[in-house]
Amino acid sequence: xxxxxxxxxxxxxxxxxxxxxxxxxxxxIFSYVYNEPDKQALILSGVITFISxxxxxxxxxxxxxxxxxxxxxxVIVSLTWVVISLFGTLPxxxxxxxxxxxxxxxxxMSGFTTTGSSVITDVEVVxxxxxxxxxxxxxxxxxxxxxxxxxxxPILGIGGMQLFIAEMPGPTKDKLHPRxxxxxxxxxxxxxxxTFIQFLLLMAGGMNIFESVCHSFTTMASGGFSTRNDSVxxxxxxxxxxxxxxxxxxxxxxxxxxxxxxFRLKKVWESEELKTYLAIIGGATLFIMVLLLLTTSNKPxxxxxxxxxxxxxxxxxxxxxSSDYMFWQPFLWFFILMLMFTGxxxxxxxxxxxxxxxxxxxxxxxxxxxxxxxxxxIIPVKLNGKAIPESAIYNVLAFFIIYxxxxxxxxxxxxxxxxxxxxxxxxxxxxxxxxxxGLKNTGPALNYAFIPVSGKWLLAVxxxxxxxxxxxxxxxxxxxxxxx
Numbered sequence: 001x002x003x004x005x006x007x008x009x010x011x012x013x014x015x016x017x018x019x020x021x022x023x024x025x026x027x028x029i030f031s032y033v034y035n036e037p038d039k040q041a042l043i044l045s046g047v048i049t050f051i052s053x054x055x056x057x058x059x060x061x062x063x064x065x066x067x068x069x070x071x072x073x074x075v076i077v078s079l080t081w082v083v084i085s086l087f088g089t090l091p092x093x094x095x096x097x098x099x100x101x102x103x104x105x106x107x108x109m110s111g112f113t114t115t116g117s118s119v120i121t122d123v124e125v126v127x128x129x130x131x132x133x134x135x136x137x138x139x140x141x142x143x144x145x146x147x148x149x150x151x152x153x154p155i156l157g158i159g160g161m162q163l164f165i166a167e168m169p170g171p172t173k174d175k176l177h178p179r180x181x182x183x184x185x186x187x188x189x190x191x192x193x194x195t196f197i198q199f200l201l202l203m204a205g206g207m208n209i210f211e212s213v214c215h216s217f218t219t220m221a222s223g224g225f226s227t228r229n230d231s232v233x234x235x236x237x238x239x240x241x242x243x244x245x246x247x248x249x250x251x252x253x254x255x256x257x258x259x260x261x262x263f264r265l266k267k268v269w270e271s272e273e274l275k276t277y278l279a280i281i282g283g284a285t286l287f288i289m290v291l292l293l294l295t296t297s298n299k300p301x302x303x304x305x306x307x308x309x310x311x312x313x314x315x316x317x318x319x320x321x322s323s324d325y326m327f328w329q330p331f332l333w334f335f336i337l338m339l340m341f342t343g344x345x346x347x348x349x350x351x352x353x354x355x356x357x358x359x360x361x362x363x364x365x366x367x368x369x370x371x372x373x374x375x376x377x378i379i380p381v382k383l384n385g386k387a388i389p390e391s392a393i394y395n396v397l398a399f400f401i402i403y404x405x406x407x408x409x410x411x412x413x414x415x416x417x418x419x420x421x422x423x424x425x426x427x428x429x430x431x432x433x434x435x436x437x438g439l440k441n442t443g444p445a446l447n448y449a450f451i452p453v454s455g456k457w458l459l460a461v462x463x464x465x466x467x468x469x470x471x472x473x474x475x476x477x478x479x480x481x482x483x484x
Contacts, residue, residue: 017053031129045090111137116224116436142221224319251316251344319436321444351434
């Protein structure tokens with residue numbers, strides 16, 4: 001078995017921390033523009049983070065990046081999310097925005113994992129520089145700090161496929177180019193381009209520069225952090241439609257976005273996952289819209305807009321709110337909970353189980369029924385016309401079993417520490433699926449500040465598990481992984 005190269009891991013971690021420090025300092029632009037008192041907190045946070053990263057990077061001047069392997073990739077990715085979340089707490093703590101480490105870590109982990117759950121009870125009194133950093137954590141986490149580093153640090157491109165495999169969401173990892181560095185650059189190029197286009201469209205709708213930047217960051221990341229307490233409720237229908245469109249786009253594989261830009265539309269429309277994704281959103285939107293028209297005084301356009309917005313927001317695990325669904329019929333709460341278990345497409349910034357896993361599970365279940373009738377028939381499970389390897393099917397089945405077990409036992413723990421049933425299952429489903437808002441006391445108009453300390457730490461762990469799709473993190477606690 002290949003050994004773990006700790007010196008490489010330490011050096012790579014240093015690179016990530018220096019990148020994070022630079023991202024922190026960018027928030028100073030808004031601090032100076034709005035003349036707010038968070039400048040020192042951002043400067044000091046960046047200095048501490050950069051120096052720490054520089055020390056780790058120079059710890060070993062000479063390392064052979066060709067030695068990096070799959071085990072190193074799993075360690076680097078899992079450790080990266082923990083380490084950057086630890087340092088990411090500094091702006092919140094040093095500015096006094098959050099007064100304790102548990103809440104600061106929860107908020108930061110929620111950001112980097114693009115979950116969007118918050119413990120800040122009034123975001124509108126938080127300084128612009130800190131709100132920018134809060135949004136930036138999601139934008140960085142959206143496409144992945146690892147892919148970012150591969151895109152701008154060619155030196156890490158050697159052997160970098162191991163990081164790409166460990167970090168990119170979904171059971172399939174499509175490379176656009178034989179060199180992983182080029183793949184990362186193209187993915188991030190699309191990510192930045194879409195972010196900028198959304199920024200311009202939000203500005204065109206009357207949103208100010210600061211809020212346009214923050215909402216573009218958190219939309220493209222499928223994150224959901226907003227600069228307002230009521231999320232996007234108070235924005236115009238135009239703004240809500242723009243955000244809806246870009247949430248929808250972020251739930252689609254960025255490989256398909258690349259094919260679209262290359263006018264390879266046949267490959268796009270051949271995607272069974274994309275068709276299923278759009279069908280689920282269309283069907284759920286129609287269903288919710290009809291119920292809203294029957295049970296509320298909403299006009300048709302408002303009912304359609306709220307139904308579409310909330311469906312896309314939950315399925316793509318973004319978590320923005322255009323309407324508080326806790327005021328809808330209780331049956332719709334359960335329906336929203338079901339949508340939390342869908343997720344977007346593999347290779348998108350969305351969290352959750354992913355549509356492709358549901359497809360493979362459904363196709364395999366249907367095939368097993370056919371095998372009952374024709375036990376000797378050899379019929380492969382196919383996706384996009386190609387046979388799925390048995391190993392991939394077993395992986396999907398194992399994923400579902402572990403996901404459900406984690407959901408059940410975590411929900412049980414949350415009820416033990418005092419949460420009611422709806423709040424418990426909603427908070428766990430939301431955290432594990434990286435959605436953000438839950439049910440009842442953690443609904444879209446509320447927050448997670450009241451959750452007991454032990455519950456916040458559990459939910460933070462669930463966010464990490466969900467973002468890295470279980471196996472990347474769970475592999476680290478197996479004895480076999482550490483056995484040389």
